[in-house]
Amino acid sequence: MSMQKLAILLISAVLVAGCAKKTKPDDEAARVAGSGADDGFVTQPLTEDELYAMGRPVEGEFGAIDAPQALAGQTIIYFDFDSSAIRAEYTQSLAGHAAYLVENSQATVRLEGHTDERGSREYNIGLGERRAQAVRRALMLQGVRGDQITTVSYGEERPAVTGSDEEAWAMNRRVEIVYLR
Amino acid sequence: MSYRIPALAFSLLLMLAAPLAQAELRIEITRGVSEAVPIAIVPFGFEGEGRPPVDVAAVIDANLAFSGRFAPMDRRDMVARPTRPADVRLEDWRLLKRDVVVVGNIKPVAGGRYEIEFHVFDVFRGQPLMGYTLPVAANNLRAGAHRIADMIFERLTGVPGIFSTRIAYITVDRDQGKPRYRLWLADADGARPGVIAESAQPIMSPSWSPDGRRIAYVSFETGASRVFVQEIATGKREIVSSAPGINGSPAWSPDGTQLALVLGGVDGNLEIYVLTLANKQLRRVTNHPAIDTEPSWAPDGKSIYFTSDRAGGPQVYRVGLDGANPRRVTFEGNYNARPRVSPDGEQLALVHNDRGNYRIALLDMQRGGLRVLSEGRQDESPSFAPNGSMIIYATREGGRGVLSAVSTDGRVRQRIAATEGDVREPVWSPYAR
Numbered sequence: 001m002s003m004q005k006l007a008i009l010l011i012s013a014v015l016v017a018g019c020a021k022k023t024k025p026d027d028e029a030a031r032v033a034g035s036g037a038d039d040g041f042v043t044q045p046l047t048e049d050e051l052y053a054m055g056r057p058v059e060g061e062f063g064a065i066d067a068p069q070a071l072a073g074q075t076i077i078y079f080d081f082d083s084s085a086i087r088a089e090y091t092q093s094l095a096g097h098a099a100y101l102v103e104n105s106q107a108t109v110r111l112e113g114h115t116d117e118r119g120s121r122e123y124n125i126g127l128g129e130r131r132a133q134a135v136r137r138a139l140m141l142q143g144v145r146g147d148q149i150t151t152v153s154y155g156e157e158r159p160a161v162t163g164s165d166e167e168a169w170a171m172n173r174r175v176e177i178v179y180l181r
Numbered sequence: 182m183s184y185r186i187p188a189l190a191f192s193l194l195l196m197l198a199a200p201l202a203q204a205e206l207r208i209e210i211t212r213g214v215s216e217a218v219p220i221a222i223v224p225f226g227f228e229g230e231g232r233p234p235v236d237v238a239a240v241i242d243a244n245l246a247f248s249g250r251f252a253p254m255d256r257r258d259m260v261a262r263p264t265r266p267a268d269v270r271l272e273d274w275r276l277l278k279r280d281v282v283v284v285g286n287i288k289p290v291a292g293g294r295y296e297i298e299f300h301v302f303d304v305f306r307g308q309p310l311m312g313y314t315l316p317v318a319a320n321n322l323r324a325g326a327h328r329i330a331d332m333i334f335e336r337l338t339g340v341p342g343i344f345s346t347r348i349a350y351i352t353v354d355r356d357q358g359k360p361r362y363r364l365w366l367a368d369a370d371g372a373r374p375g376v377i378a379e380s381a382q383p384i385m386s387p388s389w390s391p392d393g394r395r396i397a398y399v400s401f402e403t404g405a406s407r408v409f410v411q412e413i414a415t416g417k418r419e420i421v422s423s424a425p426g427i428n429g430s431p432a433w434s435p436d437g438t439q440l441a442l443v444l445g446g447v448d449g450n451l452e453i454y455v456l457t458l459a460n461k462q463l464r465r466v467t468n469h470p471a472i473d474t475e476p477s478w479a480p481d482g483k484s485i486y487f488t489s490d491r492a493g494g495p496q497v498y499r500v501g502l503d504g505a506n507p508r509r510v511t512f513e514g515n516y517n518a519r520p521r522v523s524p525d526g527e528q529l530a531l532v533h534n535d536r537g538n539y540r541i542a543l544l545d546m547q548r549g550g551l552r553v554l555s556e557g558r559q560d561e562s563p564s565f566a567p568n569g570s571m572i573i574y575a576t577r578e579g580g581r582g583v584l585s586a587v588s589t590d591g592r593v594r595q596r597i598a599a600t601e602g603d604v605r606e607p608v609w610s611p612y613a614r
Contacts, residue, residue, distance in 0.1 A: 062404030118559060119518065119539060120475065120539075120561055120562070121386070121606065122474045122488075123472065125406070125430075125451075125474070126451045126472035129427055132449065133448065151426065152405055157383035162355065164559070164580065
């Protein structure tokens with residue numbers, strides 16, 4: 001980079017810093033005014049660097065890899081309304097996941113719990129977590145180590161299907177079993 | 182799509198010059214609060230060239246109408262449009278059955294600023310009620326208009342106005358295949374929206390600090406839920422909670438020093454904790470295998486209301502900060518969740534299942550009794566205006582999330598102008614300082 005460019009960059013940095021200062025409330029003025037003085041806010045969306053200052057997610061949605069071939073197509077478990085009970089139809093596929101994880105003790109999974117859109121959001125985070133934990137317990141009962149499993153609940157925030165009918169809701173009440181690298 | 186708002190980059194200098202008229206009379210609203218006061222906001226004069234960038238009278242008009250306590254007059258019905266107090270003929274307005282008339286004038290002054298002068302008259306008594314001159318920055322006429330609406334509202338009702346406040350809310354756009362979650366701030370009437378955070382992963386549960394300078398929220402951008410605190414003026418932010426498992430539902434204590442939040446841990450047992458922000462010390466409040474979540478502080482900062490399904494379905498409980506003896510406070514119906522305490526501490530707004538519909542209800546904690554306020558099928562996330570007069574909430578319209586507001590007496594309902602996308606989780610700011 002030439003010195004000229006560097007100088008321009010530095011000057012603009014100073015200018016930006018100068019402008020940024022003005023976004024801070026003028027305490028003196030606010031006090032004198034004793035009013036609802038509006039001190040403004042930064043409306044720039046965060047840059048990628050700012051957004052991921054605490055660590056950039058790994059490629060493939062936070063380390064996700066394809067499920068083992070024999071278990072592909074069996075990675076989603078659906079639930080009844082207001083329930084975290086695992087339906088009998090999933091016994092076999094869960095046993096398959098458990099057997100794979102026991103056999104491949106370095107393999108890890110993330111259980112992602114979801115709810116339908118009804119009800120309050122943070123409470124739904126709790127319900128989604130309860131579903132993920134039900135699957136976690138089922139796997140651990142079959143010998144999977146706790147440290148091979150992490151859970152995350154998205155509640156109603158990441159529906160698989162949009163729509164506000166019974167069909168969409170049934171598709172959204174689920175736990176997704178995600179294999180990690 | 183995001184907006185840069187240079188208008189707000191400069192602090193608004195709202196110097197209240199000495200009142201032009203010392204009127205100590207307060208209008209008696211003889212029709213009672215349930216009757217809207219007939220008012221006329223005459224279009225303001227403008228001494229600059231062309232038109233002013235903001236129709237100040239229209240903004241005041243819309244603000245006062247929004248409160249439900251005033252019935253502004255259609256401009257087309259005004260027989261005269263005075264802009265100076267000397268030109269106001271009160272008998273004209275008496276004939277038009279107006280109780281209050283407001284006139285004003287906008288004058289460009291040195292330094293690229295404006296001076297807004299306005300006068301309020303009690304038509305019935307034939308007296309001036311208030312008169313002020315406000316200098317405002319050229320790009321901040323709208324904020325000046327909100328401030329004038331606040332002053333008129335407080336003068337006439339005795340209750341501070343909320344038109345200079347803001348709302349925070351979340352949108353999600355799915356248009357380009359992948360969702361985009363955004364946290365927005367806007368004026369309380371929906372004007373001047375701007376994005377303060379965005380992510381491909383969910384953002385949820387925004388909560389204002391009591392001084393209005395910071396917002397806490399939950400973001401999944403790192404692949405797990407984390408609680409962030411962001412300074413509004415600078416955009417600077419930090420993660421304040423990143424425990425294993427769920428980190429959620431942040432709620433500022435009334436004194437701003439603590440954050441109630443919810444941790445799930447490895448075993449996913451959601452409990453409420455209080456985090457002291459200065460030293461990051463964490464204190465556990467609830468202790469139960471059920472879901473305990475959605476904390477909301479009582480205004481005295483001594484107790485916390487929260488949602489728990491320890492009795493089966495979700496109900497609201499109250500507990501002291503020491504966690505001893507949580508007491509159930511909702512009994513009507515099988516679903517009562519996400520309580521928010523009114524500013525006076527006497528009422529709870531919550532999500533209530535009303536015969537299969539999720540609606541906003543108000544619980545009177547003194548007298549008991551639950552009153553359903555909203556009419557949708559999936560209403561959620563109620564938030565009180567800082568003066569306690571209105572509740573803003575999220576509802577669905579045509580398959581899309583939109584924002585609505587309802588007065589706490591249930592009489593006034595308003596749909597809030599919103600941007601594109603699915604809108605949710607509105608939170609009303611504290612009073613502007």
